[in-house]
Amino acid sequence: MILQADNISKTFKKSGSNSFHLNIDHLEIKEGSFTAILGPNGSGKSTFLKIILDLLFADSGNITLTGSNHKQKKARAKVSYLPENYSFPENFTIKEMLHAFADLKESTPEQINRKISELANAFNVNYLNKKMKNLSKGMRQTAGLMHTFLADDQFYILDEPFNGLDAVQKKAIMDYIFRIQKERNISILITTHILSDIDKTCDTLYLINDGRIINSATKGEIQNQFGSVEDYYLNYFETKDPITS
Amino acid sequence: MIRYTIRTLLKNKTLWAWPGIFILFVIVITIWGGVSADPSGYSYAINLGGVPLPTGIVINQLVSITILIAIIGIPTHFSEHLKPERASLLLSKPISRDELFLSDFAGVFAFCFAYTLISVLLLTLLTTVHGVLFPLHHAIAIIVFLPLILLSYYITIVLFLILTNSYLGGVLLGYFLTGFSSLFLNVDPFLQMFGLTDTWFETILQILSYLIPSAEAFQQIMIQIFDSGFSGIDASLLGFSFVSCVPFALLAYYLFQKKQF
Numbered sequence: 001m002i003l004q005a006d007n008i009s010k011t012f013k014k015s016g017s018n019s020f021h022l023n024i025d026h027l028e029i030k031e032g033s034f035t036a037i038l039g040p041n042g043s044g045k046s047t048f049l050k051i052i053l054d055l056l057f058a059d060s061g062n063i064t065l066t067g068s069n070h071k072q073k074k075a076r077a078k079v080s081y082l083p084e085n086y087s088f089p090e091n092f093t094i095k096e097m098l099h100a101f102a103d104l105k106e107s108t109p110e111q112i113n114r115k116i117s118e119l120a121n122a123f124n125v126n127y128l129n130k131k132m133k134n135l136s137k138g139m140r141q142t143a144g145l146m147h148t149f150l151a152d153d154q155f156y157i158l159d160e161p162f163n164g165l166d167a168v169q170k171k172a173i174m175d176y177i178f179r180i181q182k183e184r185n186i187s188i189l190i191t192t193h194i195l196s197d198i199d200k201t202c203d204t205l206y207l208i209n210d211g212r213i214i215n216s217a218t219k220g221e222i223q224n225q226f227g228s229v230e231d232y233y234l235n236y237f238e239t240k241d242p243i244t245s
Numbered sequence: 246m247i248r249y250t251i252r253t254l255l256k257n258k259t260l261w262a263w264p265g266i267f268i269l270f271v272i273v274i275t276i277w278g279g280v281s282a283d284p285s286g287y288s289y290a291i292n293l294g295g296v297p298l299p300t301g302i303v304i305n306q307l308v309s310i311t312i313l314i315a316i317i318g319i320p321t322h323f324s325e326h327l328k329p330e331r332a333s334l335l336l337s338k339p340i341s342r343d344e345l346f347l348s349d350f351a352g353v354f355a356f357c358f359a360y361t362l363i364s365v366l367l368l369t370l371l372t373t374v375h376g377v378l379f380p381l382h383h384a385i386a387i388i389v390f391l392p393l394i395l396l397s398y399y400i401t402i403v404l405f406l407i408l409t410n411s412y413l414g415g416v417l418l419g420y421f422l423t424g425f426s427s428l429f430l431n432v433d434p435f436l437q438m439f440g441l442t443d444t445w446f447e448t449i450l451q452i453l454s455y456l457i458p459s460a461e462a463f464q465q466i467m468i469q470i471f472d473s474g475f476s477g478i479d480a481s482l483l484g485f486s487f488v489s490c491v492p493f494a495l496l497a498y499y500l501f502q503k504k505q506f
Contacts, residue, residue, distance in 0.1 A: 055505065056505045088331075
């Protein structure tokens with residue numbers, strides 16, 4: 001198991017007497033799987049990802065990441081994460097940024113250069129020497145994805161990875177992900193709003209609402225019962241009355 | 246992580262003003278001024294347009310400008326580290342919070358040391374061009390103590406960056422509070438000025454002096470070396486200067502461990 005989370009709870013105090021509760025009873029991700037977490041804005045998707053990576057601290061619960069307790073740094077040794085909102089040093093070129101961050105995973109400059117060429121080729125990037133501050137939204141997102149796939153890791157956690165990308169770029173990146181999944185049996189955990197992005201790709205989907213997993217299904221189950229991920233999602237979220245599984 | 250910090254600092258254009266000021270100083274004195282051996286034989290004398298400049302004051306002014314540039318420029322990267330958008334990129338790597346915190350200080354020290362070395366080399370070049378040797382004890386005093394002065398400011402700034410979540414808040418509070426530490430080294434005139442004659446006022450200030458990093462103590466040691474060489478160092482002041490850095494450093498470390506991104 002690449003990830004196992006049990007009885008995770010986290011409470012945020014908001015203004016006034018409001019508070020947000022995240023309660024994940026059980027979630028597991030197997031090696032080589034492509035898993036998606038879907039849910040409306042503010043449902044707790046990004047919060048859960050941050051708890052997995054120990055960026056936020058859970059009030060209770062256990063998380064095992066790549067075989068170790070998620071609080072240990074060795075748990076993150078083979079994990080790459082692309083947050084939904086991120087900031088790279090603005091006065092770095094893409095190439096400098098990639099070298100600076102790859103350095104944090106103890107790669108050699110030769111390995112980094114080889115990987116940068118591979119990714120630039122796969123993602124159609126010919127602006128490696130452009131400064132981060134001069135990039136468009138799509139270019140910035142592509143640079144962020146290059147940063148994520150720079151190391152040969154086993155588990156990739158992608159929070160809204162296709163924000164701002166056009167269809168061609170999205171396809172190039174999905175093709176790359178499928179290729180490395182076949183070659184290295186990597187695991188992917190993805191959150192997205194764009195259901196068509198994951199319609200044919202995900203093995204398992206979790207639906208999350210108000211901090212709780214309200215349903216989970218495999219690709220086969222969704223195809224048999226609903227036809228598409230979009231219909232599956234709408235079945236749970238289109239109605240104003242909450243539906244529990 | 247140390248390499249990452251140094252890379253970020255080297256790309257910071259504000260900090261280019263540091264060697265820039267020294268280069269400008271060397272050029273100005275070379276073209277319009279001069280350097281000659283001090284008649285006492287212990288130091289050197291600088292003049293600009295034929296007017297003699299007090300060497301101690303010139304060096305102190307250069308150090309003060311350097312401190313100001315460093316205080317404005319150095320904390321920008323740590324301020325960025327504290328934003329969730331950057332922290333989530335860094336801390337999702339196999340790096341512990343301990344490592345990030347400690348290697349940041351190590352990186353800042355290494356950077357300050359390197360830029361100080363360049364500055365001293367420029368001053369040495371200036372005196373050598375005029376046929377005067379730059380005193381070795383001056384060089385060592387600057388190379389060792391200027392990075393320590395900057396680090397003492399940086400400790401306070403980091404603490405207030407974490408507490409306030411604001412670059413401006415961290416830098417201003419860090420600058421004024423560490424600067425305030427100079428009062429603790431000369432408490433009596435300060436207390437008399439405000440008519441505070443009770444002994445417990447003195448006690449409170451003495452306690453405070455051990456809580457706030459004392460950049461002034463490092464600076465005074467540097468001046469002691471300028472004036473009388475290494476034999477002039479006050480060992481108790483040296484011990485005090487290091488001890489005064491510990492409480493804020495530990496508090497900043499603790500708060501960083503507890504910070505959520």
